[in-house]
Amino acid sequence: MIQDITRALSKLGLRPSVAKEGRSWSIEGSGEGRHVNIVLMSYERVVPGLEVLGPIPVSQVRVVAKGPEEFISALRYRLEVELLRCLG
Numbered sequence: 001m002i003q004d005i006t007r008a009l010s011k012l013g014l015r016p017s018v019a020k021e022g023r024s025w026s027i028e029g030s031g032e033g034r035h036v037n038i039v040l041m042s043y044e045r046v047v048p049g050l051e052v053l054g055p056i057p058v059s060q061v062r063v064v065a066k067g068p069e070e071f072i073s074a075l076r077y078r079l080e081v082e083l084l085r086c087l088g
Helices: 002-011 069-087
Strands: 017-021 024-031 034-045 056-066
Touching: 002 024, 002 034, 002 069, 056 069
Parallel strands: none
Antiparallel strands: 017 024, 024 034, 034 056
16 A cells, blocks of 8 residues: 555655654655645454454555645545555
């Protein structure tokens, strides 16, 4: 997922930087009045309805972005497209 997120930021012309913070990852990118901070947290847990599988990996992504509305829309689209790669 980290590669997918950094790819999305790169495609928007940002230079992503990645830092590990405890059990999570922080990915940042900025430039020309645009700034993005993404925190990726992963852990294992038993998901309701999927108990038969036992604990499974779960990832949570939090995005804070500042910039023009067209940038925010493009960021959202890029993240959706790139993160679809995680599904297979």
